Amino acid sequence: SVEEPLDLIRLSLDERVYVKCKGERELRGKLHAFDPHLNLVLGDVEETVTTIELEEETEEEIVTSSKRNMEMLFVRGDAVILISPPIRTG
Amino acid sequence: NTTAEFARIAMLFYSFFKTLVGKEIAVELKNDVSMTGTLHSVDQYLNVKLNGARVVDEERYPQLACIKGCFIRGSAIRYIQISKKEVQTELLQDACRKENSAVRK
Numbered sequence: 001s002v003e004e005p006l007d008l009i010r011l012s013l014d015e016r017v018y019v020k021c022k023g024e025r026e027l028r029g030k031l032h033a034f035d036p037h038l039n040l041v042l043g044d045v046e047e048t049v050t051t052i053e054l055e056e057e058t059e060e061e062i063v064t065s066s067k068r069n070m071e072m073l074f075v076r077g078d079a080v081i082l083i084s085p086p087i088r089t090g
Numbered sequence: 091n092t093t094a095e096f097a098r099i100a101m102l103f104y105s106f107f108k109t110l111v112g113k114e115i116a117v118e119l120k121n122d123v124s125m126t127g128t129l130h131s132v133d134q135y136l137n138v139k140l141n142g143a144r145v146v147d148e149e150r151y152p153q154l155a156c157i158k159g160c161f162i163r164g165s166a167i168r169y170i171q172i173s174k175k176e177v178q179t180e181l182l183q184d185a186c187r188k189e190n191s192a193v194r195k
Binding site for chain 1 (some may be wrong): 091093097102106107120165169173174176183186187
């Protein structure tokens, strides 16, 4: 039964999840394990890092994102902000 | 039983890393430095000792180029990359489910 927030994460074991991390980082991968610290093991992961640069002269915001794929990843829980079923983009 | 109590008891990832001793891993730190090496040992805090350590971007961090072994504080780690073949995902998921219910009792 679902009693506390960690139970919601337990429902996502073996499913693909979306993880928002500190430092404008996002991960999408298959959840294989988690603990109360929100340490995670994710499989077939895609990391997206988003950076916003401020163009000096025009004061324009330049948003860039870079992606990286990793086959198996341990994620330390202290950087995790949220975990959710995959967010559909676009 | 509070969540803090559960966090203290949870040993899942300590046990997980013990199964990876002797394997090649890549440790990415929160300051963006990445080191690859063989996992020599791990402790309850997920501090990590690496043998045969090599820094990934040697040109950017020349002061780390001659490091052979290192101790990394667990709290400094962002990610640890592992080879998929070293992980038995069904066993890991089962252990995760079991620990989740065991930690409640």
